[in-house]
Each structure stands twice: as C-alpha cells, then as structure tokens.
Amino acid sequence: MYAPLQNDSFLRACLRQPTPHTPVWLMRQAGRYLPEYRATRAKAGSFMGLATNTDYATEVTLQPLARYALDAAILFSDILTVPDAMGLGLSFALGEGPRFAHPVRDEAAVAKLEVPDMNRLRYVFDAVTSIRRALNGRVPLIGFSGSPWTLACYMVEGAGSDDYRLVKTMLYSRPDLMHRMLEVNAAAVAQYLNAQIEAGAQAVMIFDSWGGVLADGAFQEFSLAYTRRVLQQLKREHDGQRIPHIVFTKGGGLWLEQIADAQPDVVGLDWTVNLAAARARIGDRVALQGNLDPNVLFAGPAQIRAEVTRTLTSFGAPLDAQGRPGGHIFNLGHGISQHTPPESVSVLVDTVHEVSRQLRKAA
Amino acid sequence: MYAPLQNDSFLRACLRQPTPHTPVWLMRQAGRYLPEYRATRAKAGSFMGLATNTDYATEVTLQPLARYALDAAILFSDILTVPDAMGLGLSFALGEGPRFAHPVRDEAAVAKLEVPDMNRLRYVFDAVTSIRRALNGRVPLIGFSGSPWTLACYMVEGAGSDDYRLVKTMLYSRPDLMHRMLEVNAAAVAQYLNAQIEAGAQAVMIFDSWGGVLADGAFQEFSLAYTRRVLQQLKREHDGQRIPHIVFTKGGGLWLEQIADAQPDVVGLDWTVNLAAARARIGDRVALQGNLDPNVLFAGPAQIRAEVTRTLTSFGAPLDAQGRPGGHIFNLGHGISQHTPPESVSVLVDTVHEVSRQLRKAA
Numbered sequence: 050m051y052a053p054l055q056n057d058s059f060l061r062a063c064l065r066q067p068t069p070h071t072p073v074w075l076m077r078q079a080g081r082y083l084p085e086y087r088a089t090r091a092k093a094g095s096f097m098g099l100a101t102n103t104d105y106a107t108e109v110t111l112q113p114l115a116r117y118a119l120d121a122a123i124l125f126s127d128i129l130t131v132p133d134a135m136g137l138g139l140s141f142a143l144g145e146g147p148r149f150a151h152p153v154r155d156e157a158a159v160a161k162l163e164v165p166d167m168n169r170l171r172y173v174f175d176a177v178t179s180i181r182r183a184l185n186g187r188v189p190l191i192g193f194s195g196s197p198w199t200l201a202c203y204m205v206e207g208a209g210s211d212d213y214r215l216v217k218t219m220l221y222s223r224p225d226l227m228h229r230m231l232e233v234n235a236a237a238v239a240q241y242l243n244a245q246i247e248a249g250a251q252a253v254m255i256f257d258s259w260g261g262v263l264a265d266g267a268f269q270e271f272s273l274a275y276t277r278r279v280l281q282q283l284k285r286e287h288d289g290q291r292i293p294h295i296v297f298t299k300g301g302g303l304w305l306e307q308i309a310d311a312q313p314d315v316v317g318l319d320w321t322v323n324l325a326a327a328r329a330r331i332g333d334r335v336a337l338q339g340n341l342d343p344n345v346l347f348a349g350p351a352q353i354r355a356e357v358t359r360t361l362t363s364f365g366a367p368l369d370a371q372g373r374p375g376g377h378i379f380n381l382g383h384g385i386s387q388h389t390p391p392e393s394v395s396v397l398v399d400t401v402h403e404v405s406r407q408l409r410k411a412a
Numbered sequence: 413m414y415a416p417l418q419n420d421s422f423l424r425a426c427l428r429q430p431t432p433h434t435p436v437w438l439m440r441q442a443g444r445y446l447p448e449y450r451a452t453r454a455k456a457g458s459f460m461g462l463a464t465n466t467d468y469a470t471e472v473t474l475q476p477l478a479r480y481a482l483d484a485a486i487l488f489s490d491i492l493t494v495p496d497a498m499g500l501g502l503s504f505a506l507g508e509g510p511r512f513a514h515p516v517r518d519e520a521a522v523a524k525l526e527v528p529d530m531n532r533l534r535y536v537f538d539a540v541t542s543i544r545r546a547l548n549g550r551v552p553l554i555g556f557s558g559s560p561w562t563l564a565c566y567m568v569e570g571a572g573s574d575d576y577r578l579v580k581t582m583l584y585s586r587p588d589l590m591h592r593m594l595e596v597n598a599a600a601v602a603q604y605l606n607a608q609i610e611a612g613a614q615a616v617m618i619f620d621s622w623g624g625v626l627a628d629g630a631f632q633e634f635s636l637a638y639t640r641r642v643l644q645q646l647k648r649e650h651d652g653q654r655i656p657h658i659v660f661t662k663g664g665g666l667w668l669e670q671i672a673d674a675q676p677d678v679v680g681l682d683w684t685v686n687l688a689a690a691r692a693r694i695g696d697r698v699a700l701q702g703n704l705d706p707n708v709l710f711a712g713p714a715q716i717r718a719e720v721t722r723t724l725t726s727f728g729a730p731l732d733a734q735g736r737p738g739g740h741i742f743n744l745g746h747g748i749s750q751h752t753p754p755e756s757v758s759v760l761v762d763t764v765h766e767v768s769r770q771l772r773k774a775a
Contacts, residue, residue: 212706214710217705217707220707221711221715222711264683264684264745265685266686266722267705300663300684302665302666303665303686320628321624321663323629340627341627342580342630344577344581347580347584352584352585363629382627386575388577
C-alpha cells in the first residue's frame with residue numbers, strides 16, 4: 050500500500066537501535082516561520098481551513114522536508130481537534146491562540162462530555178493517509194494528540210492561560226469533575242491515536258504541554274495517570290511494524306522516572322533538562338527526544354553550531370557503558386518560534402547530521 | 413533602636429533551629445487580593461506612587477498582619493526598582509505588568525549601564541526603616557530584590573514576555589553584552605540588599621523569577637553565577653544578628669544542589685518540587701521555603717486544610733535522621749493571586765500553625 054521506508058533512522062532511534070547519525074525533526078516544523086506555509090495558510094483562509102483540508106494539510110506537512118534534511122514528518126494539525134469534535138467550538142483568531150466557544154466549567158457541562166464519534170475527526174485520518182502517500186517512503190510520519198490533562202486545561206480555560214486558575218480551581222475544589230473529564234479525554238485520545246495509526250501514522254506523540262504547571266502530586270494524579278491510560282490502550286504494532294509512542298511533558302524534568310514508568314518508548318525533554326543526567330536516570334528504559342532552546346535559532350550560524358554540538362555531546366557516547374546504543378532523537382525543547390529565520394534551521398539540521406556522524410566515528 | 417523581636421520563628425527556621433510551629437508568610441501577601449490594599453492603592457494613584465511613598469508602603473506592608481497570624485512581613489516594593497534607578501523608566505499600567513520606557517537592547521545601551529546611585533533608591537530604604545519601626549518587634553521584616561538575570565529579562569524585553577525571545581537572542585548571540593549587563597546588575601543588587609539590611613531588613617530574599625526559563629547550562633552561566641556573586645557580597649550579620657539569605661528560583665527544581673552550592677541559608681521552592689525529595693537532596697545544607705500551589709486557595713476550607721497538611725507532612729519529621737531540626741518555612745510556590753478570597757488565607761495560616769504544632773507533638 051505504501052512505498053518502503055528509505056530513512057528509518059528516526060524509528061530506529063525511538064527503539065534504541067543503532068543509527069548512522071542522530072535523527073532530527075522539530076516540533077511545529079511545518080509552521081509560520083516558513084513563507085511557503087504562510088502562503089498556503091492565506092489560501093486556506095483560516096487555521097482550521099488549513100487543518101481540515103486534506104490537500105493543504107499534506108502540502109504544509111511536506112514543506113519543511115523540501116527545505117531541510119529532516120528525518121521525520123509530523124502530521125499538520127492541532128492538539129485541540131478532539132475537544133473540537135466534542136462540540137466545544139474551536140477557533141483561532143489571527144495572531145492569537147486557540148479559543149473554545151463553549152468551555153467546560155460546571156458539573157452540567159462535564160456531565161455532557163462524551164468521547165466524540167471518530168467520524169468527526171475523519172479529516173485528520175484522511176490527512177494522515179494522504180501525507181503518508183505523499184511522503185512516498187522518504188521519512189516516517191508521526192501522528193499526535195494533546196494529553197488528556199492538556200486538553201482539559203484548554204477545555205476549562207477556554208483559551209491559553211498564564212495561571213490556570215479556572216482549571217486548577219476545578220481540580221482542587223471538584224476533583225470528581227476533573228477525573229470524569231480526564232476519563233473521557235483519555236478514552237478519546239486513545240481512540241484518536243489508534244485511528245491515526247490505522248490511517249498510516251508510523252509513530253505517535255502525546256503532547257502534555259501543560260503537565261508542568263501542576264504541583265507535585267497533582268501531576269501524577271491528574272496528568273500522568275491519564276497519559277498512562279492512553280499508552281496502555283495504544284497499538285504497539287501495525288502492519289507488522291512497531292509503532293513507537295512518545296510522551297513530552299513540558300516542565301516535567303523532575304518526574305522523568307515516573308514518566309518512564311508509564312512505558313512510552315520515547316520521553317521528550319525541554320531545554321531545562323541536562324541530557325546526560327536524563328540519560329543516566331531513564332536512558333536504559335526509553336529513548337530521549339530533545340532539547341535545544343528554540344531561541345538558539347535567533348543567534349548566528351557559529352553559535353547555533355556550538356549549541357547543537359553541545360546538546361549532542363551532552364547526550365554522550367553512542368553506546369552506553371553496557372555497550373547498548375543510546376536512543377537520541379534531536380529536537381527543540383518546545384515548538385519552533387514563528388519568528389525563526391528559516392536559514393537557521395538548515396544550520397541546525399546539517400550540524401546534527403555532521404556532528405553526530407563524527408561522534409560515531411570517534412567512538 | 414528597634415523593639416525586641418517577639419516572634420523569631422521565621423528567622424530560626426531560616427537557620428534550621430527548632431521552632432514551636434512552622435512559620436508561614438506568603439509571597440505578595442500585601443497585595444491586590446486585599447480590599448484594604450486596593451483602597452490604599454487608589455489613594456496613591458499608581459503602583460509607583462504607592463511604592464515610593466513611605467507611609468503608604470508601611471501601611472500596605474502591615475495590612476496582611478492585621479488580618480492573619482503571619483510570622484514575617486515583607487517590604488512592599490517591586491522587583492524592578494533597581495533598573496528603574498538606572499534610568500530605564502519603570503511604569504505600571506493598570507491591569508498590566510511592569511513596563512520600561514527605555515529597554516536595553518543594543519551594545520550602546522548596555523555600555524551606558526551603571527550601578528545606580530543608591531540615593532535614588534532612598535525611598536526603599538526609608539520604607540524599610542519605617543516598616544521595621546511600625547512592626548514594633550512583632551515579626552521580622554524581609555527585604556528583597558530581583559536576581560541579576562530576572563532584572564536583565566525585564567531590562568531587555570521591556571516588559572513581561574512569554575518566550576523571552578529578545579533577552580535570549582542577546583544571550584545566545586552576544587553573550588559578552590549579557591555578561592556585562594549581569595555584572596552591573598549583580599553589583600547593584602548587592603549594594604541594594606546591603607542597604608536594605610542597614611535600613612532594618614532582618615532577612616533578604618533574591619527572586620530569580622525567570623531563572624527557570626533558561627536552558628540547563630545557560631542557567632548556571634547567566635543566572636546562578638550572578639546570584640552567587642550577590643550572595644558573596646551580602647552582609648551575613650548586622651547589629652549582632654544573623655541575616656538569613658533566601659534564593660527563590662521559579663522552575664529551578666532540577667538545579668537544587670547547584671543553588672545550594674551558592675550558599676544561601678534558604679532555598680525557595682515552587683509547587684512542582686516534592687518537599688521530601690528536596691529535603692533529601694539539600695536539606696542538610698539549607699532551609700526550604702514553600703511550596704503550596706496558590707490555586708489551592710480557590711478551593712473550599714476542607715480542601716485547603718488537606719493540601720496544607722499534605723505540604724507540611726511531605727516535608728517530614730521536625731528532626732531528621734541525625735536528630736537535626738529541618739528548616740521549613742511555609743509559603744506558596746509563587747505570589748498569591750489577586751483573585752484569592754481573603755478568607756482562604758486565614759484557613760491556610762491557621763492550618764499551618766495548628767497542624768505543624770500537632771506534628772511536633774506527635775514526633
């Protein structure tokens with residue numbers, strides 16, 4: 050059905066198998082920093098117009114691959130498609146973040162929540178299949194979803210927040226309502242990611258973008274427990290291929306052991322985490338993905354090369370003390386900024402490949 | 413000169429000496445959640461009008477002590493007074509954060525930076541003395557400053573930021589300029605805090621509010637190194653009394669050992685940190701301050717009591733395994749929200765005192 054995969058370095062690194070270089074992709078690599086993306090977005094009229102149109106979603110997903118030697122593609126979509134399909138009314142005002150017309154703020158609203166009919170998300174699965182075909186085996190395709198907790202943040206707040214007051218008020222004062230919402234979200238996210246896998250996604254990533262705003266204790270109870278529930282329901286194989294599962298908790302550096310206990314294949318790291326320390330803590334159980342500060346891309350080529358090299362070398366030798374290959378996927382520690390000069394990304398990608406090959410030779 | 417101190421539980425806990433209960437104060441305890449604060453603020457006309465007027469600053473500092481059995485007072489001021497004294501033109505638009513009229517964004521602006529004449533900050537030192545007198549020995553007075561890095565964030569960005577793009581662009585592309593700015597800031601902060609100590613502050617706190625946005629490596633080089641430089645210059649005694657030094661790095665939980673290496677007396681913790689784990693990591697070297705999520709105060713009294721009790725018990729036994737008293741100062745993990753119901757603070761403070769006394773009896 051699909052062309053054979055030509056570059057499997059990303060999938061191999063996810064499973065801690067040896068690779069000729071460190072694979073690299075960037076969160077939000079298809080995005081506003083690319084002029085060709087802005088042109089397609091203008092044609093589509095709106096962000097959701099872009100995300101719901103199979104041809105446009107395919108076009109923008111492939112745009113960064115035409116410029117850069119990236120080792121993976123990621124579905125162009127939004128983390129909030131699932132609550133939108135629940136009827137919350139997602140929209141994006143230009144220059145602002147996402148907004149829900151019908152936030153979930155009381156017992157009645159929580160009671161009404163249901164796992165959405167996956168047919169309402171057909172446009173996502175169609176995009177996955179279309180992109181997979183268009184990739185033609187060049188690199189693997191990553192599917193994704195927001196985590197149950199991160200979805201709940203937006204569902205209660207109705208938009209981005211800087212203090213998470215509304216969602217945390219519900220969490221602390223009505224934990225029963227929060228648990229009910231998270232149960233629905235976890236069931237929906239598991240179905241959603243499995244449908245992406247069936248549609249052609251070769252790896253899936255759970256973005257727990259707001260897990261790090263929770264207190265110790267609350268993180269485990271309200272975020273990680275539901276991420277784990279999703280992971281337990283995800284297909285581990287499809288069409289005879291292993292499907293790696295990636296979990297990225299922004300601000301989750303203190304909880305790496307507990308995140309690894311949930312048994313993803315890969316743990317994403319933000320830039321506050323020391324890669325060598327993270328590898329020592331959990332590198333024998335999972336691969337690591339990350340973790341350059343996206344703001345490095347505003348410096349000149351020499352500084353970008355130096356910081357990329359520092360990130361690669363901080364991960365350490367290709368083989369660990371037991372002779373096992375370490376799994377490292379190079380990425381940023383957060384989505385790329387819309388203000389990034391596109392030429393900075395070339396420097397980053399090429400440096401990752403060159404330097405990681407040199408490090409393998411030296412080892 | 414001043415009345416003798418009646419309640420020294422806060423100072424004793426800072427130095428890891430036994431106390432009859434766990435002392436408690438709250439970051440931003442004199443603030444907008446109190447109607448009496450809003451009334452004084454209205455009289456003053458503006459935030460800076462409030463902060464620069466000795467009588468008003470004294471009045472609002474004491475307001476929360478009239479309502480709650482707090483164990484310390486903290487100077488009412490702003491973390492950005494030092495760059496304001498450097499000539500950057502601080503202002504506060506109502507409902508917005510601070511803003512500098514003259515941000516520092518290029519080599520020429522950095523070259524012009526100088527440690528300000530401390531006479532320009534006389535209003536702060538006058539407030540310290542006035543508050544200390546008005547306290548009349550009831551509880552100790554804490555002075556404070558932003559950290560060199562946190563000041564630099566605002567000085568470059570000109571206001572709050574959600575991505576710190578401008579300051580990090582300077583950091584990564586012109587580290588020489590960033591280091592020069594941080595050197596000036598560190599010298600200024602040290603002079604500023606020492607002048608507060610001379611004016612009557614009985615402890616001082618450095619707010620590294622934005623240290624946690626830095627990458628591992630950059631934090632050590634651009635934030636912690638300069639906080640350490642300040643600490644090394646601070647008076648450790650005044651008038652025969654030890655002056656405890658507190659460092660609070662929001663989002664610094666991964667770097668606790670390194671922060672403790674800088675030798676403050678107390679390390680402040682945000683709510684992502686597990687108190688028992690933090691005590692095991694650094695509790696034999698420093699006291700710990702924190703770390704309830706301020707959003708707990710939006711729940712009902714029973715939930716507030718449960719979460720406060722959980723925080724107290726997670727710190728563990730009053731004496732550690734070696735029989736040494738653990739130093740714990742109860743606080744929030746960040747400033748109190750302006751939306752907090754004032755009655756929630758009563759529940760918090762009273763629960764800290766009651767439960768921590770019970771825990772001491774049970775031990």
